[in-house]
Amino acid sequence: MNAANDAAARYFEAIAAALEGLGVYFGDRTASPFQNHGVVAEVVAPYIGRLERSFACWQNRLGFMDKFRIQRAESGYPVFQSVLELENDRRQAEQRLAGISAPDELRAEMVDFILRHREFPADLQRSMAERLYLEEVKEGKIFSPFILPETVRVSVNPKTRRPYYLVHWGAFDGSSSLPMVYMAAVEDSSPKMLGTLVAADGKLNEKIEIGLPVGGLLNPELAHRFDEFAEKNSAYSLSPATIAGNLDKDFDTLHPKQLRRVVLGPFYTAGITENNSAVSEVLSKVRRRDNAWLLTWTVQEVYSKAERPARKGLWSSEPARDEFHIDTDDLDAARMGVSAYEQHALVPHEAYQALYAAGEAQKIFEGYDVHVISGGRVITDV
Known part of the structure; x- marks a missing residue:
């Protein structure tokens, strides 16, 4: 193993151990005496899983690609270009897989090559590695540059009698090369949602069946705009106060009561x-x-x-x-x-x-x- 390959192996070994430990930590937060951190842990844990799958894919990618760059002097994470390439490969995986022989065919070709040429079939090995990589990146939920919002909680604020959503989304910041998870607790004063979600007694309308989690903001009339807002306002350079203020200004009927950012x-x-x-x-x-x-x-x-x-x-x-x-x-x-x-x-x-x-x-x-x-x-x- 040359020095570059050894360094890559050490890096992937270390980050895998770190993310596994982080998963253990957040898993522990959902149990007593950490109930107050349970919602945060519940939200963050799947994003750690996305990071683990991304790193598994990047490691497999080295089987047919020679270069892998990380931001050594700052975040210690892969450079943003690597995140973009992974997302691009995910989108093109089906098309590229159609141009690569099936695994059984590749194995047969490798055996035949070895028997005929008495040497290792490096090109076929790279094709096999690329196929395995594309199959994994196609199936797995990776940590994309931007991960769309999802509503995971809904209730009613007894004081204001407004519906109250907990929404989360993710972003991998291009400048800092840092993965981040956002959580927003937002009240909704839209007349339609007030009439639909709030019962006459000021509590959540039990007649409305809400299958959580819901992709996007629970309010369907604002969901697309909220997705666009989250994507434009997730940069690490923006302070949480700025993001919350922008959300307050951009949506007259959405009232952000709390915004959390977890920088991993x-x-x-x-x-x-x-x-x-x-x-x-x-x-x-x-x-x-x-x-x-x-x-x-x-x-x-x-x-x-x-x-x-x-x-x-x-x-x-x-x-x-x-x-x-x-x-x-x-x-x-x-x-x-x-x-x-x-x-x-x-x-x-x-x-x-x-x-x-x-x-x-x-x-x-x-x-x-x-x-x-x-x-x-x-x-x-x-």
Whole structure:
């Protein structure tokens, strides 16, 4: 195995272990005593599955493509071009598979080639690898550049008597090369939805059968516009407060009460990424390479502190608008444009021991909730 192939193998080994650990962490959040985090975990978990499938596809793609690039100095994730190529391959998979022989035919051709030429059939092997890759990318739900919104909860706010939706969507940011999950809690004052979803007693109309999850916003008249809004307003460079404010301005009858953004990264691994020299130096001393990694993520939240009532006048009118709370007492929260935020770090036990022994743990993990994975379990508050 040459140096490039060895580096790729180490990278895929490390990111697979990190995403598996992240899945364990979020799986644990759905159980007691983490009920408050259950909805977040329920939403985020499928996106972790999408990332795992994307990385499995990228690894298989190396069987017939020589190059695979990651953003070594910042996110530690694949460059955005790799995400675009994966999405393009997903869309063209059916057409390309039609031009490649079936697996049984390829195997027979490989055996025949070996018997006749007494050498390895490299071209046929690449065709087989491409076929297996296309079959997987066609079937799997990958982490696309943009993942359409989905409504997973609906209720009624007893104070306003408006329907209340929980909608989520995903985006892989092109500039930062970071995967992100968005969650929005939105009230709907559309007359049609008020009349349909809200019963006379101000509760959710039990006569209306809603098969959740629903693709898109639950309000069908606004669903397409909401998809377009989410796609245009999911850049990492936009603060959660800006996104929530844009949503409030663009939809007179939608009232965002809370917006969460979960940024799944950066990712650090020894000898591959260069995004933190102190981390890289210590991780390089970890004995098992599948334990020589560190994955961080950030949960950002902005919420409405008040709603300015709608004004109807003879000459002009103004819809209800929300006022969002920004924690100006916290410089980082103010910089992020959020009401609150959490920073988390997941690290294998062996790597944490190495960082602790080197005297780097306190400095590196300052401000982070640290989660150590050991034996398939995640230990928090170490």
